[in-house]
Amino acid sequence: xxxxxxxxxxxxxxxxxxxxxxxxxxxxxxxxxxxxxxxxxxxxxxxxxxxxxxxxxxxxxxxxxxxxxxxxxxxxxxxxxxxxxxxxxxxxxxxxxxxxxxxxxxxxxxxxxxxxxxxxxxxxxxxxxxxxxxxxxxxxxxxxxxxxxxxxxxxxxxxxxxxxxxxxxxxxxxxxxxxxxxxxxxxxxxxxxxxxxxxxxxxxxxxxxxxxxxxxxxxxxxxxxxxxxxxxxxxxxxxxxxxxxxxxxxxxxxxxxxxxxxxxxxxxxxxxxxxxxxxxxxxxxxxxxxxxxxxxxxxxxxxxxxxxxxxxxxxxxxxxxxxxxxxxxxxxxxxxxxxxxxxxxxxxxxxxxxxxxxxxxxxx
Numbered sequence: 001x002x003x004x005x006x007x008x009x010x011x012x013x014x015x016x017x018x019x020x021x022x023x024x025x026x027x028x029x030x031x032x033x034x035x036x037x038x039x040x041x042x043x044x045x046x047x048x049x050x051x052x053x054x055x056x057x058x059x060x061x062x063x064x065x066x067x068x069x070x071x072x073x074x075x076x077x078x079x080x081x082x083x084x085x086x087x088x089x090x091x092x093x094x095x096x097x098x099x100x101x102x103x104x105x106x107x108x109x110x111x112x113x114x115x116x117x118x119x120x121x122x123x124x125x126x127x128x129x130x131x132x133x134x135x136x137x138x139x140x141x142x143x144x145x146x147x148x149x150x151x152x153x154x155x156x157x158x159x160x161x162x163x164x165x166x167x168x169x170x171x172x173x174x175x176x177x178x179x180x181x182x183x184x185x186x187x188x189x190x191x192x193x194x195x196x197x198x199x200x201x202x203x204x205x206x207x208x209x210x211x212x213x214x215x216x217x218x219x220x221x222x223x224x225x226x227x228x229x230x231x232x233x234x235x236x237x238x239x240x241x242x243x244x245x246x247x248x249x250x251x252x253x254x255x256x257x258x259x260x261x262x263x264x265x266x267x268x269x270x271x272x273x274x275x276x277x278x279x280x281x282x283x284x285x286x287x288x289x290x291x292x293x294x295x296x297x298x299x300x301x302x303x304x305x306x307x308x309x310x311x312x313x314x315x316x317x318x319x320x321x322x323x324x325x326x327x328x329x330x331x332x333x334x335x336x337x338x339x340x341x342x343x344x345x346x347x348x349x350x351x352x353x354x355x356x357x358x359x360x361x362x363x364x
Contacts, residue, residue, distance in 0.1 A: 039065075041065060042066050042107060042332055042335055043066075043067050043102065043104045043106050043107075044060055044066045044069065044105070045068065045069050045071065045072070045102065045105060045107075046068070046072065046108065047071075047099065047110050047120045048111045048112030049071065049073045049078050049082040049088065049111055050112050050113035051111040051114070051117075053323075053324075054082070054087070054111035055085065055087040056111070056323070056324045057109065059322075060328055061087070063329070065329065065332035069092070069105065070093065070099050071091050071094070072093075072096045072099050074096075100124065105129055106130060106335055107129055107131065107331065108120075108129055110134060114134075114139070114207065115139070115206070118140060118144060121138075121147050121158070122146070122147050125156060128156070129156070130156050130331070130335055131156065131157065132161060133161065134160075135221075136209075136352065139207070141352065141356065148348060149345075151345065157334050158345060159334075159343065160221070160348050160351070162218050162221040162222075163323045163324065164221070164279075165221065165225075165326075165327065165342075165343065169290040169293075169316075170296075172298065172318075173288045176286070176300075181285065181286055181302060182281060182287070182288060183285030185260050185281055185283045186283065187280075188227060188260065188281050188282070189279075189282075190219040190265070190278060190280065191219070191265045191276060192215045193276065194274060196269075198243060201243055201245045201249070202247075204247050205245040209355075209359030210359060211250075211267060212237075212248070212253060212264070212355075212358055212359045216251060216266035216355075216358065217351070219277075220264050220354060220358060222279055223264055224350055224354060225347075227260055227262055230257055231256050233254070234256075235253050235357065236252040237251045237252075238251075240267070240269045241268070249269050250267045250268070250269065252266075253358035255354070255358075276292065277294060278290060278293060279293060286301050287300070287301040294321070297315065299315055300314055300315075
């Protein structure tokens with residue numbers, strides 16, 4: 001499957017990023033405007049609450065684009081715990097069969113534990129509904145390929161839950177790349193780490209891909225968006241913590257390209273790791289450094305002026321970034337036929353294929 005390009009937006013100016021101060025402004029920059037008219041909400045449900053990001057259902061409940069019709073969770077302990085959380089209060093709890101048979105259902109969020117996510121996604125696609133599949137896309141490449149192929153056959157969207165795709169700094173970076181302002185990219189360096197507490201380490205250790213599989217997937221998605229399919233992948237893993245588990249907690253992947261090298265680093269033992277999460281893209285005409293990713297700001301160096309951006313280094317600030325708001329809005333537009341999917345199956349497949357190799361689980 002060939003790599004396809006990332007989304008971008010037009011009308012780029014430094015002032016458009018610096019002056020924005022609200023979430024609405026960020027969303028307006030991220031999702032193209034459409035004519036305002038009353039629209040019937042998209043009926044959506046959620047399968048599973050075992051994923052770390054399952055509470056994102058709040059975004060869909062708050063959006064006028066969606067009507068949340070119910071939640072599925074077969075595990076009694078998870079069900080009891082989640083019923084008390086604001087994201088799930090006052091919603092119907094259904095079986096998977098009941099949810100997928102709900103009249104008018106158009107989409108589902110797959111928020112199960114990762115080991116169960118592909119089975120749930122496959123059932124949803126078989127039922128003819130669009131899917132938001134939280135990351136990473138399971139452990140079986142053959143099953144994931146089958147899901148994507150069937151979704152493509154039916155004209156359904158399978159959107160992965162990589163949370164930085166619509167980060168305004170990432171979109172600005174993409175616009176710089178599209179305009180050639182950074183020249184030819186020769187280096188990408190990115191880090192995503194944190195301290196994972198003991199109980200969570202035990203949960204993650206069941207996956208042989210380690211912390212790269214759990215956290216590194218988010219930034220690998222960004223690297224693939226910049227450089228596409230690598231020629232070769234080298235995976236390095238070292239275990240740091242003296243812990244009673246088998247979690248690979250210090251991992252590096254090196255992606256080689258004809259004229260570029262990318263490094264993807266993820267650790268489960270970094271103090272204040274959120275603050276150092278970053279993406280650096282170096283080209284022959286400039287450098288774009290986003291840090292931190294979760295509350296983005298950027299340092300940009302250019303060899304010559306472009307628009308409102310001067311030569312040399314400069315700092316750029318952005319409106320508050322809330323995860324998944326733009327993803328949900330984009331999915332609604334795709335479902336309604338108002339735009340093409342920014343991340344079609346070719347991209348989702350390439351990310352997952354590369355991720356498993358970066359984890360040392362497959363041969364690139």
